[in-house]
Amino acid sequence: MEGGTLEGGALEGGTLEGGTLECRLALALAVAWRAAAPPEAPFAALWEPDARYAAPAAAATTKTPTTILAVTERHRGATARVRSGTASSSLGSLGIKEIASCAMTDAIKAETIRLAGHGGDELEAYFSQPLAEGPYGGLVVIHHTPGYDEATKEITRRIADHGYFAICPNLYSREGIGSDPAEAAAAVRQKGGVPDDQLVGDVDGAVRYLRSLDRSNAKVGTIGYCSGGRQSFLAACSLQLDAAVDCYGAFIVHEPPAELHLRARPIVQLARDLSCPLLGLFGAQDEHPSPEETAALARALEDAGKTFEFHTFENAGHAFFATDRPMYRPEAANRAWPIVWDFFERTLR
Secondary structure, three states: OEOOEEEOOEEEOOEOOOOOOEOEOOOOOEOOOOOOOOOOOOOOOOOOOOHHHHOOOOOOEEEEEEOOOEOEOHHHOOOOOOOOEEEEEEOOOOOHHHHHOOOOOOOEEEEEEEEEOHHHOEEEEEEEEEOOOOOEEEEEEEOOOOOOOHHHHHHHHHHHHOOOEEEEEOOOHHHOOOOOHHHHHHHHHHOOOOOHHHHHHHHHHHHHHHHHOOOEEEEEEEEEEOHHHHHHHHHHHHOOOOEEEEEOOOOOOOOOOHHHOOOOOOOHHHHHHOOOOEEEEEEOOOOOOOHHHHHHHHHHHHHOOOOEEEEEEOOOOOOOOOOOOOOOOHHHHHHHHHHHHHHHHHHHO
């Protein structure tokens, strides 16, 4: 960011250039790199301790010129990003050593990139990566029917924050790179959704990108939500992957209702081709997929001798992970995320 300030976690003025460099703290507080610090210095002791910061929460604001970065309580949407300019934060009763001890090991960078998808088509994609040495496994995040939106990008950053490369290809890029997500989603829905062969080609391009990275450990999985859950299963049955997560993906077993005008067709017969362990996360109150449909998928996977685990959450329906939608169910989501991290720990490290 140039020419702006960070005030108590709010980003004001200026423009953001490049990606983001983030570090998780208890509050959205700015950290400044002193010009005198040697290049090899860790991100610690950047400011000297000062008695003023032991004052109550109304303590004075400190402003220091920065050359790089400020940080976050990003899961509450308070991510702060600074490249140059002035970082300003009311530090309250927290001591500087406490704040500055975040030694860059959990810093991430997020940015929009381009990659080759199905048939060599150019796709935009949101790529987030840890900045420590690695190596890292990778995840392809497959967005839901509403498209390549801010909520999905937040999930992508969250995965990077947990120590994985994460990339979300915009499956609607053919409607115009940079187009409004809602408009692109509406246009694709009118066409019946993303064709299965196109989806596999797009995910394959993202998988190849992740495996080509210098700090990759060559292990790559998929995670998808809603239509992306079905597509995560499809990709895992069509490509050589190391893990796959299906979050309430419908129409794997049953035909979609005619009134939805979807081209998606059942793909349960592909269970025999599943290339990796599969994690399924579902809501007991969901109609698409219903508990009966997920039970039928489990039977097909058992018959095929595949490794999988399914979890169904009571008092939750479709889209219970979607923090920006009425269907969000915090209790189910907060129980499900640790299951996701444990699964990735076992399959992608």
